[in-house]
Amino acid sequence: MTVTYEDAKEQLLNAILDHVPFDGWSETSFRAAIEDSDIDDGLARAICPRGAADLALAFHARGDAAMLERLKTEDLSGLKFREKIAAAVRFRLQAVEDKEAVRRGVTLFALPVYAADGAKAIWGTCDLIWDALGDTSDDVNWYTKRATLSGVYSSTLLFWLGDETPGYQATWEFLDRRIEGVMQFEKLKAQVNENPLFKPFLAVPNWLAGQVKAPVKMRTDLPGSVSFRK
Numbered sequence: 001m002t003v004t005y006e007d008a009k010e011q012l013l014n015a016i017l018d019h020v021p022f023d024g025w026s027e028t029s030f031r032a033a034i035e036d037s038d039i040d041d042g043l044a045r046a047i048c049p050r051g052a053a054d055l056a057l058a059f060h061a062r063g064d065a066a067m068l069e070r071l072k073t074e075d076l077s078g079l080k081f082r083e084k085i086a087a088a089v090r091f092r093l094q095a096v097e098d099k100e101a102v103r104r105g106v107t108l109f110a111l112p113v114y115a116a117d118g119a120k121a122i123w124g125t126c127d128l129i130w131d132a133l134g135d136t137s138d139d140v141n142w143y144t145k146r147a148t149l150s151g152v153y154s155s156t157l158l159f160w161l162g163d164e165t166p167g168y169q170a171t172w173e174f175l176d177r178r179i180e181g182v183m184q185f186e187k188l189k190a191q192v193n194e195n196p197l198f199k200p201f202l203a204v205p206n207w208l209a210g211q212v213k214a215p216v217k218m219r220t221d222l223p224g225s226v227s228f229r230k
Helices: 005-016 027-037 041-047 052-073 081-094 099-109 115-132 140-161 166-194 199-210
Strands: none
Touching (some): 005 052, 052 081, 052 099, 081 115, 081 166, 099 115, 115 140, 140 166
16 A cells, blocks of 8 residues: 555654654654654655754644634634634634644744744744634735734743643633733824824835735635724
8 A cells, every 4th residue: 555645744743743742853753763664764865854853843833724624614603703712812823733732833943944944834823824814914914913923922832831721711811911012003004194193104004015916826715804903
């Protein structure tokens, strides 16, 4: 029976998760995963050229997929938009199969050689959340929404890693406070933009912002634009 690329990578990921709590996302864990999954070493390294780091990213992607699946099945229609954002972040954290694997992943992506990969993974998660909730912005707002949510998600993730309260209640309260802080900033920004005294000073920045476009990509957005203030 021929093993596909996807199947082999899944096998390696499932196998390495048994070793990550002890040896981290390391070469030691990767070699153990190869042995446990009975996959040829050459094939395993062709699938994961960077070894455990590639499997750490696959683990992150698996969590993203679980979050998206839950967003599709949960009824969020009765929630305010900021509550939908909070729910999506909760779903993403609740999709984690192994908290220690995430903790070890944070350590891995804190290394300079992998820092860009970690930042890209978090940005990708937040991009998926905005897309799933119907964002259709195509100017500078496309970037600011994802950058803001990346900050909220990252800080909530770190808080969650150290949270031992029942049901992670302290984490969800922290998340709500972070989102409330973003909303207060957005409210202040709107007041500044609407104040005629500031308009002469904002003309150039606003013009420059209007020239920025979101990357062209295949989108499956729902109709309507969104923001934290909804």
